Amino acid sequence: xxxxxxxxxxxxxxxxxxxxxxxxxxxxxxxxxxxxxxxxxxxxxxxxxxxxxxxxxxxxxxxxxxxxxxxxxxxxxxxxxxxxxxxxxxxxxxxxxxxxxxxxxxxxxxxxxxxxxxxxxxxxxxxxxxxxxxxxxxxxxxxxxxxxxxxxxxxxxxxxxxxxxxxxxxxxxxxxxxxxxxxxxxxxxxxxxxxxxxxxxxxxxxxxxxxxxxxxxxxxxxxxxxxxxxxxxxxxxxxxxxxxxxxxxxxxxxxxxxxxxxxxxxxxxxxxxxxxxxxxxxxxxxxxxxxxxxxxxxxxxxxxxxxxxxxxxxxxxxxxxxxxxxxxxxxxxxxxxxxxxxxxxxxxxxxxxxxxxxxxxxxxxxxxxxxxxxxxxxxxxxxxxxxxxxxxxxxxxxxxxxxxxxxxxxxxxxxxxxxxxxxxxxxxxxxxxxxxxxxxxxxxxxxxxxxxxxxxxxxxxxxxxxxxxxxxxxxxxxxxxxxxxxxxxxxxx
Numbered sequence: 001x002x003x004x005x006x007x008x009x010x011x012x013x014x015x016x017x018x019x020x021x022x023x024x025x026x027x028x029x030x031x032x033x034x035x036x037x038x039x040x041x042x043x044x045x046x047x048x049x050x051x052x053x054x055x056x057x058x059x060x061x062x063x064x065x066x067x068x069x070x071x072x073x074x075x076x077x078x079x080x081x082x083x084x085x086x087x088x089x090x091x092x093x094x095x096x097x098x099x100x101x102x103x104x105x106x107x108x109x110x111x112x113x114x115x116x117x118x119x120x121x122x123x124x125x126x127x128x129x130x131x132x133x134x135x136x137x138x139x140x141x142x143x144x145x146x147x148x149x150x151x152x153x154x155x156x157x158x159x160x161x162x163x164x165x166x167x168x169x170x171x172x173x174x175x176x177x178x179x180x181x182x183x184x185x186x187x188x189x190x191x192x193x194x195x196x197x198x199x200x201x202x203x204x205x206x207x208x209x210x211x212x213x214x215x216x217x218x219x220x221x222x223x224x225x226x227x228x229x230x231x232x233x234x235x236x237x238x239x240x241x242x243x244x245x246x247x248x249x250x251x252x253x254x255x256x257x258x259x260x261x262x263x264x265x266x267x268x269x270x271x272x273x274x275x276x277x278x279x280x281x282x283x284x285x286x287x288x289x290x291x292x293x294x295x296x297x298x299x300x301x302x303x304x305x306x307x308x309x310x311x312x313x314x315x316x317x318x319x320x321x322x323x324x325x326x327x328x329x330x331x332x333x334x335x336x337x338x339x340x341x342x343x344x345x346x347x348x349x350x351x352x353x354x355x356x357x358x359x360x361x362x363x364x365x366x367x368x369x370x371x372x373x374x375x376x377x378x379x380x381x382x383x384x385x386x387x388x389x390x391x392x393x394x395x396x397x398x399x400x401x402x403x404x405x406x407x408x409x410x411x412x413x414x415x416x417x418x419x420x421x422x423x424x425x426x427x428x429x430x431x432x433x434x435x436x437x438x439x440x441x442x443x444x445x446x447x448x449x450x451x452x453x454x455x456x457x458x459x460x461x462x463x464x465x466x467x468x469x470x471x472x473x474x475x476x477x478x479x480x481x482x483x484x485x486x487x488x489x490x491x492x493x
Contacts, residue, residue, distance in 0.1 A: 025274040028190050031263060035186045036179070038264025045171075045178040052164070052171040059164045063106050063157070070100045088129065096123035111157045112149035117332075118142070139340045144332020144350060151325035154315050163312060166305050173298045180471045182262075187467055189259040191460045193273045196252035198456050202449045203245040209445055210234075210241035216432060230437060237442045277459045281407040282466070282477050286400050289473045293392045296474035296482065300392070303385035310378045317374045320367045321360040328354040392472065399469045406462040413455040420444075420451040 026034075035042065078093040098121030105114050119142040126135040150156075214234040221231045256271050265271070294300070330352045335344035424444045431441040470476050474483040 025272045026190075027273070028187065028275055031186055031190050031259070031273070032183055034263045034265070035182050039182050039186075039262060040264060042175075042178055042182050043264075045175045049168075049171040049175045052168040056164050056168045059161050063108055063161070066102075066104045066106075068102045068104070070102075072096075072098045083129075086129075090127050090129040092125070092127045094123060094125045096121055096125070098122070106157060108155075108158055108161070110149060111155040112147060115146045115148075117144055117146060138336050138338050139343055140334065140336035141343050142332065142334045142350070144330045144352075146328065146330035146352075148326070148328045151327060153322060153324040154319055159312055159315065163309065166309055170302060170305050173302055177298060184467060184471060186259075186262055188464060189255070189262055190273055191275070191464065193252070193255045193259050193271070194275045194277070195453075195457060195460060196248065196255045197273065199453055200245065200248045200252050202452055203241070203248045206445055206449050207238075207241040207245050210238045210442070213431065213441055214238045220434065233437065233442075240442075277456060277463065279410060279459050279462050280478075281410065281462070284400060284403065284469070284477050286397065289396050289400060289469060289475070289477075290393050292473040292475040292482070293396050294389060297388075297392050297472075298474075299388050300385065303381065303388050306381045307378070307385060310374070310381045314371070314374045314378065317370050318367070320370060321363045323357070323359055325355065325357040327356075328352070396469065396472050399465055399472060402465050403462065403469065406458060406465060409458050410455075410462060413451070413458045417448075417451045417455045420448040424448045 074095075074097060076095050078091070080089060080091055082089050098119060100117065100119045102118075103116045106112075107114060120140070122137075122139050124135075124137045126133060128134075214231075214237070217230050217234040221228055257267055259273075260267055260269060260271055330350075332350055333344070333347040334350050335347045337343050337345055424447070427436055427441060427444045430436045466478065470483060475481075476483055
């Protein structure tokens, strides 16, 4: 039984390693697809967009005809009242039932409402005055068309719709910007994992070379061909290489956790990334990149929306303590009869007209101060728009300069790797022949490892800066096509 557990302990790491290696590798394209569905920040922005979309759908639905039915099935009342005209008391008892059906149609053009209203009812009413009883049982129907229209004020209904449309457009732009930011973040984190994997592979190679050097010097010392000091140095080099490899394992695990968090994956999931870091430097015209950014960047449209919203806010501010009026017109007929079929035997027309005005007198300077504050807000919005354009041009210039510098660095790094590899190979032969010490060959090994890491990092830096320029200008210079992150926003009616 003990032997079985020993075999199990030996095979368990191999089994775990095979499971981890069986994990499907993730490419940068697949990582972006996963983030599209699971990234927490992107999900919140998408939900916010859906919220504003629902608000816009609701606002547009409120502009359609509204149908309502109010029912009063039973109303009973018995009371003692005084008749001022006749200066006498009387007892009144009533029992009635009624219902009102209404169709109201808002008018977006004028902010008015036109309504068709019908009230149908039945009543049993009786009164006793000085012992004499009067009673009436009858059906009644009141049908009329009514128009309610505000005067001398701004169109509140149209402004509400416009504000919600701006909010929805702004939410769509924010979602698109978040997608671009997510692409940038995922790309950086993806290549951080890739570099950590590459660094670990280099450390493993360095560790294997250190082991090989250790075996070589060990054999020489045992054959009395080298001093024991060389073996001690080889042991230090081997321990240093092992420590470096373990540190890079930790760095890889940390980088993987950050990427898994951004992808919305469980931190316990295993992950492996694969990438082809081949770079074909692209010649980019700075003026073209700036022009693309200034004509396409969505942040500029966001600043334009802020300006337009501030103009709407100014209209609302100027309406404080305003002179305004309301007019209500209606026309219809009323009929009543003891028999339902004879309600309109003797109808009565019921035209109604009502006009009212609100006249401000004195507000202690409130309106003037609020208008001045809103003018300042408009000025700030315009300044922010100009500042946004300057920042866009500034960022594009900086990224373009880094790209031009990285093109030169790529050539230098590639030559450095080639020279370091040739130098290491030549000195490894000399080391095997005993012409170099263990410390000297370790220095050449470290130099080669650093050159490889630097070359890989330079390639990745170029790809990331090229992505930054694509996001800043909304133009893919590799494919020579524009980027359209915000497509036409469609709202279901």
